[in-house]
Amino acid sequence: MVNDQVAGVATLAHDPQANYQNISDGHWDVTDQPYATIHRLALSSEFRGMHLSNYLMSNLISIGVEQGMQNFRIDTHAMNKRMQGLIKSAGFHYCGMIDKGDEVQERLGYELNL
Template structure:
C-alpha cells in the first residue's frame, strides 16, 4: 500500500469512504462520527492544507486518512501526561473501504505515517479515539502506542495516545 496526497477531484470517493465508516461505527454501537463529523468541509480543509491522503492498494483507493504535522489544539488540554513535548505527527479521520477492513491496512497506514514523520525528523506520533471505539483502541495499542490521558474534541471526551518513533 502507498499514500498519495488527496486532491479535490477525489472528494466524492473520500466522502463515500467516510460515510461508509460512519455506518460501520454505528453498526458496531460506537458513537464516534455519529453527529455529522467528519463532514465534507473537514475533508475539503484537509485537502486544502495538504494533510489529506489517499490509501492506494492494487491501484485502487481503499482508504483515506489525515496526517498532520501542525499539531492538534485539543492536545494542549490533555488530562494526563504526554510522553514528550516535542513536535509530533497526528493521524485523524482514518476510513478504510469495507472490503479492505481486517486485512492489516490500518497498521500499514500507521507505519507509513511514521515513515513520513521520520523523514521530517519527527519522533513522536499522537492519536486519539472515543473510549467506546474498541476496534481503534486495539489498533492503536497493537501498534505500540501508550495511553496518555483524555482530551475533549468534537464535544466529547477522547482517549489520547502517544508513541515515540
C-alpha cells in the first residue's frame, strides 16, 4: 500500500506445487523440506521507479520466515527479464526449467534457501 492505494500484490503459497515436480535442465537443491512459493507478483505502473518490487519481495520472504519457511521457490517466463533481475537480486538462483504442460508455458525455476 502507498498512500492508501494498492501498489502491488503477490501470493505466498505453502502447499507443494505439482508443476515443480517436473524440473529439467537442473534440479532443486532442497527436496526434503517444505518450501513456500511466490506467485503472481505484480505492481501498478503508477508507482514505477519507487523500487517497490524489491520491498515486496523482501516482505514476502520475511513473512515466509515468520511462518516457519526457510526455502522459497519462484518461476518466471524466459522473456521476463525484469522479473529475472528481481528474483536474482533477492538471492534466488536458477535451478532448472519448470514444465507447465507445453513449450509455451515453460518457465525458469529459481530457489532461495536460508
